[in-house]
Amino acid sequence: MSDKVPDITTGRMRTNILKEIEFKTIHYLCSIMPSWITSDLLTAIGFVGSVMVSISLFLAKSEKWCLFLIVLALAVQWFGDSLDGRLAYYRNTPRKWYGWALDISVDWISIAIIGFGFYYYYDDYKYIAFAFVFTYGWSMINALLRYKITNKYSIDTNKMGPTELRIILSFFVVMEYFVQGTLLAFGFGGTLLLIFINIKDLLDILSEGNKKDAEEKAQKLH
Numbered sequence: 001m002s003d004k005v006p007d008i009t010t011g012r013m014r015t016n017i018l019k020e021i022e023f024k025t026i027h028y029l030c031s032i033m034p035s036w037i038t039s040d041l042l043t044a045i046g047f048v049g050s051v052m053v054s055i056s057l058f059l060a061k062s063e064k065w066c067l068f069l070i071v072l073a074l075a076v077q078w079f080g081d082s083l084d085g086r087l088a089y090y091r092n093t094p095r096k097w098y099g100w101a102l103d104i105s106v107d108w109i110s111i112a113i114i115g116f117g118f119y120y121y122y123d124d125y126k127y128i129a130f131a132f133v134f135t136y137g138w139s140m141i142n143a144l145l146r147y148k149i150t151n152k153y154s155i156d157t158n159k160m161g162p163t164e165l166r167i168i169l170s171f172f173v174v175m176e177y178f179v180q181g182t183l184l185a186f187g188f189g190g191t192l193l194l195i196f197i198n199i200k201d202l203l204d205i206l207s208e209g210n211k212k213d214a215e216e217k218a219q220k221l222h
Helices: 021-033 039-060 064-090 096-121 127-152 162-178 181-222
Strands: none
Touching: 021 064, 039 064, 039 096, 064 096, 064 162, 096 127, 127 181, 162 181
């Protein structure tokens, strides 16, 4: 490997609060990763983490202490999901379009699987699980629309990214152990907040699309 420090930030625009410490952590982990661990294997590990979250929610319905397993599962998910593409860039073996397509597909399936876990966990208000999957899927669509129109791909919403969301979710999961209903409040409040954020993002995207239409029209006239 050359003496040049690999740029693992390539390919994504990050705006989340913890981006600096997160990139430093990811860079360190990439530097000590055994050669037999591949990006595809890390993607699989991240997916297993999502399945673990869902299974933990199933178990927590009868065994409350299993809520703590969700925190561990989210850590596993972060490890695989955050390092898969970054490891490829660190090793200078990126497959931009393959990795992007795989990442989007696995993320969507993972969210659906976690949604099933929440659906089972809630005795009442099961629609919250559906709303969660719907709004998160909408945010993914917004990210793809923004990428198509602006050629800038971002997985963050302002200062919030998947890492921050996992930390906040972990906090509410732990609180659920002591105060039942905390997780429901998080699901309801978080879903409402995400709806407003998605609407704002969509309006911004439509504005960018309108500008691009005007630019392309002006170019055709010249």
